Amino acid sequence: MFATPAYAQAAGGAPGGPEAMLLQFLPLIALVVLFYFLMIRPQQRRMKLHREMLAALKRGDQVVLSSGIMGKVVRVEDTEVGLEVASGVTVKVVKSMIADVRAKGDPAPANDSKA
Structure with missing residues (x-):
């Protein structure tokens, strides 16, 4: 059973x-x-x-940092980049913190007035 x-x-x-x-x-x-x-x-x-992208970085490129700050590359070194965030204001940034490289000729947004 x-x-x-x-x-x-x-x-x-x-x-x-x-x-x-x-x-x-x-x-x-x-x-x-x-x-x-x-x-x-x-x-x-x-x-x-x-x-x-970081290897192709060159002087004059517009970049966006991972913190959201935008600027123009003025100097490229091995591990650091000189970034102009305002006219006459240059900061040193670690190269790996660059999130995006924007083209030089990006069009301005439609709601942005050029004066």
Whole structure:
């Protein structure tokens, strides 16, 4: 009427076989692969594009810092950049804090009056 523990254990096959271990680790391996393709790989691509942008930085470029400050590049060094944030006001900025390089000829917004 009732199954003995020996019959219940034997019904599942070999309990410690390699197939059982593979089936146990398969979801974990799938999560690692999914994590790589959804998070790590795109972040590496963004970092590569940011490094290329900083390597192509030159005098006269309009840049936006990660804090939102905009300015014009007046000096480029290995790790630092001289940035003119107002006429006659130059600050030293760490190169990696540059978030975006804008083209020299960006059009002014429609609501901005040139006087």
